[in-house]
Amino acid sequence: MTQHLVDPRASRDLTAFIAELPKAELHVHHVGSASPRIVSELAARHPDSKVPTDPEALVDYFTFTDFAHFIDVYLSVVDLIRTPEDVRLLTYEVARDLARQQVRYAELTITPFSSTRRGIDERAFMDAIEDARKAAESEFGTVLRWCFDIPGEAGLEAAEETTRLATDDRLRPEGLVSFGLGGPEVGVERPQFKPYFDRAIAAGLHSVPHAGETTGPQTVWDALTHLRAERIGHGTSSAQDPKLLAHLAEHRIPLEVCPTSNIATRAVRTLDEHPIKEFVRAGVIVTVNSDDPPMFGTDLDNEYAVAARLLELDERGLAELAKNAVEASFLDAAGKARIAGEIDTYTAQWLGR
Ligand SMILES: O=C(O)c1cccc(C(=O)CC[C@H]2O[C@@H](n3cnc4c(=O)[nH]cnc43)[C@H](O)[C@@H]2O)c1
Numbered sequence: 001m002t003q004h005l006v007d008p009r010a011s012r013d014l015t016a017f018i019a020e021l022p023k024a025e026l027h028v029h030h031v032g033s034a035s036p037r038i039v040s041e042l043a044a045r046h047p048d049s050k051v052p053t054d055p056e057a058l059v060d061y062f063t064f065t066d067f068a069h070f071i072d073v074y075l076s077v078v079d080l081i082r083t084p085e086d087v088r089l090l091t092y093e094v095a096r097d098l099a100r101q102q103v104r105y106a107e108l109t110i111t112p113f114s115s116t117r118r119g120i121d122e123r124a125f126m127d128a129i130e131d132a133r134k135a136a137e138s139e140f141g142t143v144l145r146w147c148f149d150i151p152g153e154a155g156l157e158a159a160e161e162t163t164r165l166a167t168d169d170r171l172r173p174e175g176l177v178s179f180g181l182g183g184p185e186v187g188v189e190r191p192q193f194k195p196y197f198d199r200a201i202a203a204g205l206h207s208v209p210h211a212g213e214t215t216g217p218q219t220v221w222d223a224l225t226h227l228r229a230e231r232i233g234h235g236t237s238s239a240q241d242p243k244l245l246a247h248l249a250e251h252r253i254p255l256e257v258c259p260t261s262n263i264a265t266r267a268v269r270t271l272d273e274h275p276i277k278e279f280v281r282a283g284v285i286v287t288v289n290s291d292d293p294p295m296f297g298t299d300l301d302n303e304y305a306v307a308a309r310l311l312e313l314d315e316r317g318l319a320e321l322a323k324n325a326v327e328a329s330f331l332d333a334a335g336k337a338r339i340a341g342e343i344d345t346y347t348a349q350w351l352g353r
């Protein structure tokens, strides 16, 4: 796990600017956002779990040898969430952490299959996330929306169940805006999920699969062609294919880039080797995101600090990056204009100090 919550190479001034900059977060996982305090509290409730109860010990526990190890650890935390009250608490606390970073809007990736297969009642699950969403909006001013993702490695049974939960009018939560595909990519071909994405898209959901995180650019092409992706989760390996970069730029398909995540899961060797700069150079719309922040020892502020260093951004550049996320979000036009206006006002005030 990365030890520094703020990239130590970011200047003090930029760090302060980022801390108060209004932001949107487009790629952040529900369970992967559980704070060390919540994880240890849940672990203490369930002594049969291998997850440490000491928040300090979580630093070691959240150090991953590779992507498969990360998923293993991730699922051990999923195992701790056993009741609708656990779901509500987790969701509400995630919103509190986002609000602390001036996140005005977040699309949270939730894997309902993982909870329902572990015995949480589907109706109670939906009520828990919706209850937390409404509380977060009124108490913290942070607007939450959901992306339900298929855990691809769990197979077509998981795809069917996720699609049902996302499209059944009696269950589908009000905050649901998009449909995703997560988990390992190796051996989990994107085209097999086409019928499920077709149904979700027909039901009005946006398509936002992970692709090109741990496999090559063909997975990104498959996500575009078969799953009609409107944004790509990670898309890291797109940098290996100039034609793909040109396609993403021409069709204005944003990438949800999560730099620290890619280092923590060892998908990319070092931050300096991260292809984010190549994406920008190719004209691809880049958004910066935190993925599973406490597991990767990061948060959204730190990802902006990392991006500022890698892309050599000043305050105006950071404000543009924040506006990319607003523009690439599934908020309505009025909501986008409101947050973009806040970013502009904040930046002008900061620069005019
Ligand atoms: O829940 C199960 O029982 C289950 C069974 C087999 C496989 C799975 C999964 O593969 C779950 C993957 C899980 O990981 C989430 N996630 C969090 N961060 C990332 C990421 O950076 N890249 C891909 N997936 C990620 C994802 O949302 C799934 O919930 C589960």
Ligand SMILES: [Zn+2]
Pocket: 027, 029, 182, 210, 233, 291
């Ligand atoms: Zn992710």
